[in-house]
Amino acid sequence: MSLVSERKYRRSPKTLPPLPTKKPDYYEPLQSETGFDGASFSGAVFNLSTTVVGAGIMALPAAVKQLGLIPGLIMILFGAMLTESSIDILLRFTRVSKSSSYSGVVHDAFGDFGRILLQLCIFVNNTGMLIVYMVIIGDVLSGTWSEGVHYSGVIEEWFGQRWWSTRSVLLLLTTLLIFLPLISFKRVDSLRYTSALSVGFAVVFVAITADVVIVKLINGSIGTPRLMPKFTGQESFWKLFTTIPILVTAYICHHNVHPIENELKDPTHMKLIVGTSLSLCSTVYMATSLFGYLLFGDKTQDDVLANFDGDLGVPFGLFLNDMVRVSYCVHLMLVFPIVFYSLRLNLDGLLFPHALPIAFDSRRFYLVTAFLMSFIFIGANFVPSIWDAFQFTGATAAVGAGFIFPAAIALRDTHGVATKKDKLLSWLMIFLAVSSSTVAISSDLYSFFNGEEAAVGT
Template sequence: MLVRFAVLYNASSYGEVVQCALGRTAKVLSEICIIVNNAGVLVVYLIIMGDVMSGSLHHMGVFDQWLGHGVWDHRKMLILLVVIVFLAPLCALDKIDSLSLTSAASVALAIVFVLVCFSVAFIKLVEGKIEAPRLCPDFGSKKAILDLLVVIPVMSNAYVCHFNVQPIYNELEGRSPQKMNQVGRITTLLCIMVYISTAVSGYLLFGKGTESDVLTNFDKDLGIRFSSTLNYVVRIGYILHLVLVFPVVHFSLRQTVDALVFDRSVPLSESRKRSLTLTTILLGMIYLGSTMIPNIWTAFKFTGATTAVSLGFTFPSLVALRLSHGGQGLSLGEKFLSWLMLVLAVAVSIFGVIGNIYSLKSQSQ
């Protein structure tokens, strides 16, 4: 529906579609949501890289296992090195189609990660080395129930890519709403398969000991042949995956910041100096955020309950319902889906925020 209305109203970005339906104020609000959401996701990526390379509280990092503890596995230094050497050159690119090869490579690495996890889980299952997992959630306390509700907004982070739809559509060869819908459906199906496979195989392998950043679990013997090699393949492969997908998320972040701050200036693609300046500032702020936020769960809980839900469910449903009154009618099924999305978005936000506040109070006590 976003693509359909973007074409009808000649909108070139997510914010412009929102403005057509809900006005200038809503556009600014949606752009702020994109900035907070994408910055939060990129901070999470750097935290994961730091966890894998230098280790976390209960798990050893790759460099610590290879070379022992020393200055070379200092978390902040390693993250800064990755930002400068690998991420900055990719993030400096001007067009999203320049990242097509890196995006394809990142998907391939994610699939390799899933295949390795599933293969290890299957081998251990056949050999009878896996304990029966708990299949039902714990409802024994109010905290357990709220923790379960917080999982829903965290999961919503995984499916929020709506702000990238319009930039991709703008550079799509032979573009049409039908072709973009097909691309979106294939991508969504692939993501669902990867996410489910990762969750199932990870929980089968590590059970109650599964960390919020499951990659940190791959620092111990998996109980099969070539365990050490597979551990390194999984962790290093996923770091490369994050390095390659990082610039795609950063692209929409930079475009949105430019649209919000330099609204009346020439397009960002025509100002190389402004593009590089924004890239440098954003990477610096994201790096600082990754050094201050303790873990990925903290970041995901808040972005999931607020900005991710707004971008993925609230704004799209409001756009569809509002513009449908302007002569572009929705079918009965589309109206039902739009209202359902809106109601679910409000419910998820309320429960997510309440759960986050309760969790913070519990930790402070």
């Protein structure tokens, strides 16, 4: 090593090396073969935004209902700021560890055990999300049963009951015609157009809800919203904490940060891409929460999509209901491949940690893809009661990948670059992650055993 380079490495441990200006070496052959010279800024923003805005958006109006309008909107902003801080820590430690993946950063700090644990967290979290996405798509298209009552899907409403309008057939057609073509891309940047369209459909939902709210405000049929939480006893106080898992995990996108960064023309733009994406997502989240809560008030369901099952009390109300459900369904279809991309990468890294990157091995690529898609399809068709199960996995795997691992990396600080602010934020993230997981799991256990007692009593 030269004298100049030795001096660079003898600088203060708080001095960070410059951002990398080139992509990992193993991407160069793929680029030369396909003519791909790097992802654009806008494509990266849409891909990261699509990773963030998934099914969780529909639970935010209910969270605002519990917290009150003002604290709810503030907490949504706080979640975005905390997520940006955790990703910033992750990116800085990526540079100093000279890694090109999330699992590589964790391996640098905690070895093989940490890498395997992270990849398991991402596998559980992403698999759970994708099964939930398919279940929701099936509910919207073919309908569902709840407590002995059948709720019709849009296909059933439009065309009546047909053999091809059943849940399993519609999900099979969705898999063959939409999912399989989209999950067959070997570069995440190939999904930039579908990701932009996905964000657009989320905006359509917000726009329709906002228009309905404006019409009802004009005709005076919307009551005054509750600005602060309502306390009616100890139970209502503790119920406020059940919103923490929703707010903490609403912005989870860490598993796709490195795949997106690795394909950029200029990796130095990644921090700005993260900030732009989170600003876009927090705007959509706040608008959804505000207009959803204003529209339905204290009748807001845990999944606000369930509120769009009747006449909205405005002209063309039934048509707008269908528009909301279809736009959200298409949104989830287009979110699916971007989440699947990081799922496949992490499962491959878990099973074949020392093999050539999966993009260069077509046989392994398609085998892993077929296995995962089959598993998710079977789960969506034969495990309909998945919400309680995935509340457990989401409260552990999601917060682990999104907050606990970045915070633990900063606290471990193997390269001596973490600041006091980093460590304070890391302790805060760990506290929020552990407390949210504890609240969510305790709430699920309480509901489960209370339900069993009620069943025994009857």
